[in-house]
Amino acid sequence: MNPAPVQRPATLLLAAVLVAIEALAALAFAVLEIGQIQTSRPGVGVGVALLMAVFGVLLLVVARGVLRGRRWSRAPAVVMQLIMLPVAWSFRGGQTSWVTYALGAVAIGALIGLLHPRSTAVFEPGTLDGPGPSKGDDPLEPPRA
Numbered sequence: 570m571n572p573a574p575v576q577r578p579a580t581l582l583l584a585a586v587l588v589a590i591e592a593l594a595a596l597a598f599a600v601l602e603i604g605q606i607q608t609s610r611p612g613v614g615v616g617v618a619l620l621m622a623v624f625g626v627l628l629l630v631v632a633r634g635v636l637r638g639r640r641w642s643r644a645p646a647v648v649m650q651l652i653m654l655p656v657a658w659s660f661r662g663g664q665t666s667w668v669t670y671a672l673g674a675v676a677i678g679a680l681i682g683l684l685h686p687r688s689t690a691v692f693e694p695g696t697l698d699g700p701g702p703s704k705g706d707d708p709l710e711p712p713r714a
Contacts, residue, residue: 602617
């Protein structure tokens with residue numbers, strides 16, 4: 570008999586999806602950077618592409634951790650969003666204003682999802698409803714018989 574599916578809060582799902590979108594954007598940038606490598610400075614292009622690829626993969630791991638409610642994933646996800654806000658601000662004005670709005674909306678949406686009380690209850694069991702599961706239990710896994 571299969572256990573009932575686990576209900577994740579919509580806020581947690583929102584945060585995980587937005588972090589995954591950021592990860593996919595970093596991976597896409599890495600692929601685009603490979604196509605822009607100049608023969609006069611190949612080290613720079615390869616370095617940037619490699620850095621963005623590693624960054625994108627790590628963000629995908631963090632997004633998966635957020636989706637599964639892993640405590641370790643919340644801090645890197647929040648830090649990424651806090652870094653993204655000044656990056657978004659740097660694009661304001663002129664033809665790049667749309668980048669400001671897009672990056673800012675994703676960062677603010679992810680922060681709301683990560684810091685919402687329903688998400689906090691998943692990341693920190695016992696903070697809202699009294700004692701949570703014992704150490705090592707996954708709050709999103711169904712109870713074992």
